[in-house]
Amino acid sequence: MFDRLISYLDSVRARDPAPRSRWEILLYPGFWALAMHRVAHWLFEAQMFFLARLVNHTARWMTAIDIHPGATIGKHFFIDHGFTVIGETAVIGNNVTIYQCVTLGGTNPTNGKGGKRHPTLCDNVIIGAGAQVIGPITVGERARVGANAVVTDDVPDGATMIGLKARSTLVPAETWLREFIPYGTPCQEPCEEPREAGSSERVKQLEAEVAELRQLVEALAAERQLPDARKSGTDC
Structure with missing residues (x-):
């Protein structure tokens, strides 16, 4: 367990130059929101729904991050800052980075039944600040969603989505293969080809x-x- 914690803290330091030590990351709201979600998710799977919601409500009050206990989250998930909402049926892969004011929202099923309503984020996805990813869509591996984009359709692997409604841009292979680019929208690269x-x-x-x-x-x-x-x- 201690080794997993160290590995997680190191993964955050690799994506965020602000902390001077691992101890600082222990004060991040995203760290506490994720830690409490692990407990809430365990309670949710054990069908102790009220206790799961109680832990979720406490985490939201403490961190301003609302993660539904039913959401499935992989390893090394990093929420930079806060004010994020993640829905019940959201699935998040490994090494995913989300910046502030992001919503992984759901659609209202017309048949009144639950089902898959929220997005699936594959490994190494980056979601920029203020972005809204809505519905049971899939955001492909290493894809990026730019700040304030609204995504309602599937995103191919390695694509960058910008705008409202979000549209894909062409990303060079050397960019796609980079380990990490903050905020998902590099400023020195062209956004799109002429239409x-x-x-x-x-x-x-x-x-x-x-x-x-x-x-x-x-x-x-x-x-x-x-x-x-x-x-x-x-x-x-």
């Missing part, structure tokens, strides 16, 4: 028109200033 073949040419054309208009405005300003200068010279 139309002639988009770049159109941009160049618009830039040329703007430059032409700027020259025209400068010429008109110079013509207006010339009579004013002559008038002021006559008055003198």
Whole structure:
């Protein structure tokens, strides 16, 4: 058990440069939320639902992180900061990272029965701050969901999802193979390819028109200033 704890703390340090030691991570709300969820999930599987909910409610009060006791969570799950909601039928793989204000939400079944309603996150997934992943969808291995994206469809392995409604972007193989990229949205990489073949040419054309208009405005300003200068010279 102690070895598993050390392994978990080291996995958090590998993804978060803020803590100076393992002791600091023991104060993280995500650590306590996950630890209490392990207890709540054990009670839930033992069909002690009230006690499971009581532990869940206490954890939510302490950490501002709401993980339903029925959610299944793998190893080395890291919630950076808090204010996260994870639904009952959510399944989370190993080495998953979630930033603040994320919801793994469910859909309301039309037949009124339970069933699978929440997302499945495969191994090494990164969910950016404020993202909403909704419904019984699967987010593929090493996929990334950008900040504030709303995802309602399956996400392929290694894809990056951005926007509202989220759409996939092309990710180079060397990026997909990296061990970890914070927040799931690297700033120095292109977000998406032009949607139309002639988009770049159109941009160049618009830039040329703007430059032409700027020259025209400068010429008109110079013509207006010339009579004013002559008038002021006559008055003198």
